[in-house]
Amino acid sequence: MPYNASFQCFRGCQNKFPLTEIIYECPDCGGLLQVRHDMSELQKRSGQEWRQLFDGRYMTTKWPYGSSVWGKKEMVCPEVEDENVVSMYEGGSNLFWAERLGREIGIDDLWVKQCGNSHTGSFKDLGMTVLVSMVKQMIAEGQSIPAVACASTGDTSAALAAYCAAAGMQAVVFLPKDKVSTAQLVQPMANGALVLSLDTDFDGCMTLVQEVCHKENIYLANSMNSLRVEGQKTISVELLQQFDWEVPDWIVIPGGNLGNVSALGKGFRELKEMEIVDRLPRILVGQSAGANPLYQSYLHGFDTFEPVQARETLANAIQIGDPVSREKAIQALKVFGGIVEETSEQELSDAAARADRTGLFTCPHTGVAFAALFKLLERGEVKSDDRVVVISTAHGLKFTEFKVNYHRSELLEFGVEPQLPNMPLELPATYDAVRDALFGALEKCEG
Ligand SMILES: *Cc1c(COP(=O)(O)O)cnc(C)c1O
Ligand SMILES: [Zn+2]
Numbered sequence: 033m034p035y036n037a038s039f040q041c042f043r044g045c046q047n048k049f050p051l052t053e054i055i056y057e058c059p060d061c062g063g064l065l066q067v068r069h070d071m072s073e074l075q076k077r078s079g080q081e082w083r084q085l086f087d088g089r090y091m092t093t094k095w096p097y098g099s100s101v102w103g104k105k106e107m108v109c110p111e112v113e114d115e116n117v118v119s120m121y122e123g124g125s126n127l128f129w130a131e132r133l134g135r136e137i138g139i140d141d142l143w144v145k146q147c148g149n150s151h152t153g154s155f156k157d158l159g160m161t162v163l164v165s166m167v168k169q170m171i172a173e174g175q176s177i178p179a180v181a182c183a184s185t186g187d188t189s190a191a192l193a194a195y196c197a198a199a200g201m202q203a204v205v206f207l208p209k210d211k212v213s214t215a216q217l218v219q220p221m222a223n224g225a226l227v228l229s230l231d232t233d234f235d236g237c238m239t240l241v242q243e244v245c246h247k248e249n250i251y252l253a254n255s256m257n258s259l260r261v262e263g264q265k266t267i268s269v270e271l272l273q274q275f276d277w278e279v280p281d282w283i284v285i286p287g288g289n290l291g292n293v294s295a296l297g298k299g300f301r302e303l304k305e306m307e308i309v310d311r312l313p314r315i316l317v318g319q320s321a322g323a324n325p326l327y328q329s330y331l332h333g334f335d336t337f338e339p340v341q342a343r344e345t346l347a348n349a350i351q352i353g354d355p356v357s358r359e360k361a362i363q364a365l366k367v368f369g370g371i372v373e374e375t376s377e378q379e380l381s382d383a384a385a386r387a388d389r390t391g392l393f394t395c396p397h398t399g400v401a402f403a404a405l406f407k408l409l410e411r412g413e414v415k416s417d418d419r420v421v422v423i424s425t426a427h428g429l430k431f432t433e434f435k436v437n438y439h440r441s442e443l444l445e446f447g448v449e450p451q452l453p454n455m456p457l458e459l460p461a462t463y464d465a466v467r468d469a470l471f472g473a474l475e476k477c478e479g
Pocket of ligand 1: 154155156187188255286287288289290291292293349350395397398425426
C-alpha cells in the first residue's frame with residue numbers, strides 16, 4: 033500500500049515514530065501520541081471513490097476486508113500485512129431504529145448503534161484487533177514481546193484476552209477486585225489470560241500495569257496506546273455507511289477513559305479531510321455523576337481539568353477519575369460543539385429499563401447515554417426533528433447482575449428505587465392462577 037502512518041505527539045511536538053516502535057508517550061513533553069496518517073496520500077482518492085471502496089468491502093467474506101475495521105485499512109493501519117491481521121470480523125453491528133422509544137420521548141429519528149453486538153460483547157473489539165495485529169506484525173519482524181497487558185474495568189480485558197488467544201499470545205489483565213461483573217471476569221479466564229484481581233480501583237490498576245510494562249518489556253494495551261483509537265474510529269465510518277453517508281445531527285456516547293469519544297472525533301475529522309463527508313455531527317458525552325471529571329471541566333469551559341476520586345457506580349466500565357485521553361476528548365468536543373452531561377444512578381438505571389421496555393437490552397453505560405439524551409431533549413438542546421444516534425457500548429447480557437438487581441429492587445446501596453421493575457410471578461401450577469395473572473396483566477396494560 034502507498035499509505036503510511038506514524039505515531040506523533042498529540043500536542044504537536046515535531047517528532048515521528050514508526051507504529052512498530054514500543055512507545056506510548058511523547059519523549060519531549062510526556063503527552064499522548066496519536067497515529068497520524070499521510071493525508072495527502074489519502075486525499076488522492078476522491079470522497080466518492082472512498083465511499084465506493086468501503087461500501088464494496090462492507091460485510092463481505094474477503095479476508096480481512098470484510099471486517100468493518102480492516103475494510104478501512106488504508107485509513108486505519110496500513111502498516112500491518114494482511115497475513116498478520118488478527119480479526120474476528122469486527123464491526124458491522126446493527127444500527128437499531130429505536131422507533132418506539134423515539135416516539136415515547138419525542139424524537140422521530142432515534143437510532144442505537146449496537147456496538148455490543150460483537151465477539152466479546154463490547155466496542156473494545158474494534159480497537160483490540162488493530163493493537164493485537166500490530167503486535168503480531170512486530171513479532172513477525174523479530175521483536176521480542178513476551179506478553180500483552182492491560183488494566184481494565186472489564187471489557188478491555190475481555191477483548192484483549194480473546195484476540196491474544198486467537199493469535200496465540202499471552203495476555204495479562206489487571207482487574208480491580210470485586211468491581212467487574214461475573215461475565216466480564218469469566219471472559220479472560222476462559223480465554224486463558226493471566227487474570228490479576230487486585231485490591232484497588234481501576235486507576236490503581238492503571239498505575240501498576242504501566243510500571244510493569246515499562247520495566248518488563250510487556251506491551252501495553254490500554255487506550256494510551258493510540259493504535260486502539262484507530263480501530264474504534266471506524267464506528268464513525270460504519271454508521272455513516274449505514275445511513276448512506278448522511279451525517280446525523282447528534283451522537284451520544286458514554287465517557288470513561290475518553291478513548292472512544294476521542295476516536296469518534298478523529299474518525300469524523302479524517303472523513304471530512306478526505307472529503308467523504310462535508311459536515312460534522314454534534315457530540316454529547318454522558319458521564320456517571322460518581323466519576324465526572326469531564327463534566328466538571330465542561331462546566332468551566334474546559335479551562336481546567338481536575339481528576340476526581342471515582343465513586344462506585346453501576347456503570348462500572350466508566351468508573352474512572354483520571355481519564356487518560358482527556359486532552360484528545362476535549363479537543364474533539366471543542367470542534368464538534370460538544371456537550372457533557374452527568375447522570376445519577378437512579379437516572380441511568382431507569383433510562384436503561386425504559387429502553388429495555390422498547391425491545392433493547394441496555395448495559396448501564398448505554399443507560400448513562402440515554403439518560404443524558406433525555407435531559408438534553410428536555411432542555412430543548414436536542415430537537416425533536418434531529419437525527420440522533422446513541423452509541424451502545426456493550427451488550428446488556430454482560431451486566432445481568434445490574435439488571436436482575438434493578439428488577440428485584442436491590443440497588444438500594446446505590447440509592448436506586450426502580451420505576452419500572454418487572455418481577456416473575458410465583459404461582460401454583462393451576463389453570464385458575466395462570467388465568468387470573470394473565471387477565472391482571474392485560475388489564476394493567478390497558479389501564
Ligand atoms: C470502555 C467502555 C466505556 C468507556 O469508553 P472510554 O473509551 O473509556 O471512554 C463505556 N462503556 C463500556 C461498556 C465500555 O466497555
Ligand atoms: Zn510532545
